[in-house]
Every structure is written in C-alpha cells, then in structure tokens.
Amino acid sequence: VSWLAALALPLALWAAGARWIGGSEDRAARAPAALLAGALAFYLALAVLTLLGIPWTRWTLLAVLSLLLVLPRRRSPAVPGGGARALALGWGDAAALACVAAFTLVALTLWVTTPDFFYHWGLKAERFALARAIDLRFLSRPWNGGPGIHPDYPNLLPSLYAATAILAGRFDAQALMLWSAVWLAALLAALRGALAAAGVERWTAQAALAATAAATAAYALGNLLAGGADWMIALALAVAAPALCGLAGEGADLQVGVAAAFTAASKIEGVPLAALLVAVHFVARAARDGRRTPRALGRTLLASGLPPAAAIVPWALETARHGLWQAGNSGAFDWSRRGEIWRGWKEVAGSAALHGLPWALALLPLLWLSRRTRPLAAVLSAQALFYAWAYFASPIDPWLYVLSNGSRLAFQLLPAALVGAVIATEPSRPTAAR
Amino acid sequence: VIRKLLVGLVLLWVGYAALRELNAAVAGYDLRDRRPAGPLQWRAGMPPVDDLARFAAGARPLLPAGSRVAFASARSTSGNAGDDAFFRYRWAAYFLPELDLVKAGSAASGEATYALSFRTPLPAARFQPIAKLHGGWVYRVRR
Numbered sequence: 001v002s003w004l005a006a007l008a009l010p011l012a013l014w015a016a017g018a019r020w021i022g023g024s025e026d027r028a029a030r031a032p033a034a035l036l037a038g039a040l041a042f043y044l045a046l047a048v049l050t051l052l053g054i055p056w057t058r059w060t061l062l063a064v065l066s067l068l069l070v071l072p073r074r075r076s077p078a079v080p081g082g083g084a085r086a087l088a089l090g091w092g093d094a095a096a097l098a099c100v101a102a103f104t105l106v107a108l109t110l111w112v113t114t115p116d117f118f119y120h121w122g123l124k125a126e127r128f129a130l131a132r133a134i135d136l137r138f139l140s141r142p143w144n145g146g147p148g149i150h151p152d153y154p155n156l157l158p159s160l161y162a163a164t165a166i167l168a169g170r171f172d173a174q175a176l177m178l179w180s181a182v183w184l185a186a187l188l189a190a191l192r193g194a195l196a197a198a199g200v201e202r203w204t205a206q207a208a209l210a211a212t213a214a215a216t217a218a219y220a221l222g223n224l225l226a227g228g229a230d231w232m233i234a235l236a237l238a239v240a241a242p243a244l245c246g247l248a249g250e251g252a253d254l255q256v257g258v259a260a261a262f263t264a265a266s267k268i269e270g271v272p273l274a275a276l277l278v279a280v281h282f283v284a285r286a287a288r289d290g291r292r293t294p295r296a297l298g299r300t301l302l303a304s305g306l307p308p309a310a311a312i313v314p315w316a317l318e319t320a321r322h323g324l325w326q327a328g329n330s331g332a333f334d335w336s337r338r339g340e341i342w343r344g345w346k347e348v349a350g351s352a353a354l355h356g357l358p359w360a361l362a363l364l365p366l367l368w369l370s371r372r373t374r375p376l377a378a379v380l381s382a383q384a385l386f387y388a389w390a391y392f393a394s395p396i397d398p399w400l401y402v403l404s405n406g407s408r409l410a411f412q413l414l415p416a417a418l419v420g421a422v423i424a425t426e427p428s429r430p431t432a433a434r
Numbered sequence: 435v436i437r438k439l440l441v442g443l444v445l446l447w448v449g450y451a452a453l454r455e456l457n458a459a460v461a462g463y464d465l466r467d468r469r470p471a472g473p474l475q476w477r478a479g480m481p482p483v484d485d486l487a488r489f490a491a492g493a494r495p496l497l498p499a500g501s502r503v504a505f506a507s508a509r510s511t512s513g514n515a516g517d518d519a520f521f522r523y524r525w526a527a528y529f530l531p532e533l534d535l536v537k538a539g540s541a542a543s544g545e546a547t548y549a550l551s552f553r554t555p556l557p558a559a560r561f562q563p564i565a566k567l568h569g570g571w572v573y574r575v576r577r
Contacts, residue, residue, distance in 0.1 A: 102456050110478035111463040118478070118528040126531030141534065143542040171531075173478075204441055211445040218451035221459045224477070353458070355451035418444075425437055 002172035005164050010182045013038030016068035021254065029086070029193030032186040033239050033255050036262040040311065041068055043156045043265055046163065047134060047314055055132035061163055087196035092206025096188045096213035103217045104181040107226035108174050117173070117227030120149040125161030126171055134159060140322040151324040154315050156265035157229045176227065183231035184220070188213050190238035191419045197247035198372070198423040208422040212415050215357055219414065222353030223407050229266045233273065233412040236263035237379070240277050241416050244375040245423060246288050253303035256281040261307035265315070269409070272386050274308040276379050284375035331395040341391045344402025351407065358410040363421040370424035377420065380413050472515035476525070483525055489552055489569035490529035496565055496572050497548055499532040504546035504575070506538035508554040522552055549573040
C-alpha cells in the first residue's frame, strides 16, 4: 500500500496540475510543469488545513485531491515541446530510462539515501504524519534549533512525505524514495522538452539527454541524494529553462511562476532562486519583445510572481511567528575566508565519487555566449554567486561548510547547465520536423 | 562534427561514472554489514544504525508517546570522523518520532521524564531502570 500511495500521489498531482498547465501538443514535455503545479497546489491546501486546524486524515487528503482534480481546467497557450518541435523517441530516451530504473532500484534499498533524510526531512515528515499537520510546535522546540533539523526550511517535501504516509497508513521510508525517482524522471522529461523546443539536432539531443541522465544518476548515487530536496531545485530550474530561453511561447510566464514557487517551497536557498527566476524572466521577456505593452508586462509579472508569492508569504509569516529563523543562515561578509572555501571546493569537486562532475559548472560561461541561453546563464550564475556569498558570510567554518553541502548545491545547477550548454552551441536553423 | 564528438566524449565520461557508481552502490550495499564507517558516513543498514534501530524498537512500547526523553550514549569519536554520540542521538530521534527526544546533558534534558541509554548505564541515584534491552537501558528520571 505504501508503494501504491507513493506512486499514486505524484500521478494524481500531475493529473491535477495538467488541468492548469495546458495547451501544448506534447503532453510529455508539459508533464513536469504539471507535476510541479499539482504538488504546489496540494502543499498550499495542506498549509491551509493546518492553519484551519483540520487534521490531515486519509479522507481529508483524498477530498483535497478530488477538489484539485475537479477544479475548472485553465485554457492556456503552448508550453515547450509543443507543436512541430517534438523529439521522436530514441536511444537517448532508452538510456535515460535505464538510468532512472537503476537509480530507483538502488534508492529503494535506502543505501544511497541522504543522511539528511534521517536527520530532518524524514523526521519532520514522521512528525507531520503523527501531528496530522505541519507540526510547528515541534519545529519551534528549542532543541531543534541550530544545525539540527533546519526548522526554518520550507515544508513542501516533508508534507508530501507525510501525506504519502497518511494515505498509505504507515511511514515507509523505502516507498518514499520513489519520490526521488519521480523527481529524476520529471527532471529528465523537462530537459528533454527543452532540447526539443530548442530544435537541437536529433543525435545530439539524444546524446545530451543520455549524458544528463547518466551524470545525474552518477551524482545521485555517489553523493547519496535519494530522499533529499536538492532534486527539487534542479527540477525547477529544468522546468523554467525553456521559458528563460524564450522557447515556451505564451505559457512561459506561468511556467516560470510554477517553477519559482516550487523551488521556494522546497529549500531555503530556493527562495532567492525564485526571486531570480521571476526577475530574469521579466527582463528577458521585456527585452525579447520590445513591443509588449506595459499591460502585457504586468500580466507577465503577475503570472510569474503570484505563485512564488503564494508559496513564500505564508511560510515567511509562520517562520517569523514561531521564531524559527536560524541565526546561522547569515553573517558578515568576510573575504579572508576565500582560501578555506577554495580548499573545500577542490575537495568536493575532486571527490572520487563525483568523477569531476561539479567542474561541469565551468560550462556556465558558454551559456552567456548565446543570446538564447543568456537568461538561463544569468539565473544559474547568480545562484552560484549567491552560494559563494553564503560561504563568505556564514558564521560556520567555511571549509566544513563547503564540504557539508557544496556538492549538493552544485548538483542543483548541474543538469540545467549541461543542457543549457548544448542549446547554447546549437547552430541556428529553420524549424523542421525531426 | 566537433560538437558531436565533444558531446559523445562527455557521454562516455558520464556513462563510465554512472556505471562505476552503480557498481559501487550495489557492492557497498552487499557489504553493508562489514563496512567500517565513521558516524558521518553511517547509512541505513550498517551495524551501528541497525543496532540502534533494534534498541529503539524495543524501547518504544515502554515510553508514552509525546513524553520528553533524554538520549545518552558514550562518545568515542570526534573531529573529522564526527561525534558518534551526537549522530546516535540524531538517528534515534528518527527511529522514535513519537517522542520528544533530546540529547542527554542538553538544557532541554533537564525536564525529561524518561531516559534512554545506549550501551552505557546511567547512575542509579538519578535514573530508575525500567528495562534492560538488547543494546541499552530505559530509565525513569528520579525527581
């Protein structure tokens, strides 16, 4: 039953989200954005239930899902991968599927589960499932502060885990690892859609998809990423990538909005990323189409800015109300920490289990060379700079800080950077069926 | 052609990495009970974690849900290896989510009504034993 719930819930969320993220002829390409939209709507509904004091029971959760599934369908314009720009199935898809299958089988053993699943994501989920709510009383306990369970983190992932456990009737960590498999599959589907929408030549697109799948799976296996939330940041970037590159048509605004909201609800570093996504998309959109009226630009801002605001504002208010904000999140900028940060980064990037993959972020300048991928480059570079700033400004020992999370932060940017590099180097050619 | 060649080379590189990591993960899982690891590297299925899980499962029926419980274990590693007492406490909190588990010796442990001690007995003057389990003891804190 646990496994059934862990498979059925993402499917239901995708089906719900697909009602609002529509318009494309290529259902596979829009599925990741639909999954994000469904997950986000479900999470916001869970937060409302918590606020109203209505416990998360199997029946209330099913009622919420039913409601999401019967809400009026939104008629929206095309999203990436639509129309003629679809990529026929090929050997790259088979390789990607094999990577997802291999990762899933190993993840189900819990052997590649991130320790953070046991230290905070999973523990929070257990507490939420027992409390049948976002357990703010538990989060605000004084012994949970400091480097403990990150009580100030957004709660999308533990809420999804808790809901899965409640629907299943028991907390089954192995079944919850299926969520990571879902994030990986959605990530690859989103990047596949980006490659297709960019019109990347077929062999290169298949090879890029296979390479991204292999790189992501290798990274996740070697760095123990199952059960964590770093997938979700990487996935949000993948979903936003086509819109940022101007490949998503009129559906781009909502696509960026959903991606921004999802990333903001996933991890604390997703909050600045959400702001970056919205800001860069707005500027790129205005620059790309100089004839857009102020009214149209206002619509862009609303469609891309409202979803993250809906995710961030309630979380920020609850965090402040319950005193969950952690002092260790920021401090004074200290340039003298650079040596220790660089030493930590070299250790992380040179780790045998990562096979040099973090160095692939050195491809980022390539993305700046193409006008098309420049907005994506801006988001990835600014987020990387934000991570660097956090190392310079945190009161935590810089070397230890980089060692503890540098590889995971690099992972968040890697898949979009790899595919972005392929799109950036794609020669311009007229659209044709491939 | 050069671009295809580069993408192909990257594919070879990451394909090798994926196969290598898959092999390492499967082999590591097969040898999980024979693999020495410091507390920072503990994973589900390793003996230090499994022993703790068994101890927690034995203690669960003896402790009322929602009670504050202090968790104690002897520290034998520190520095780059990690503080094993701290990580045992973190794993134990995951295994016993229905309790408010706090670290023995912390400020919050002063209000604990029960104590769990893993492989190290606590002084009888302050702690009244309730049960001796495989791996440790369950106590009621004397007031």
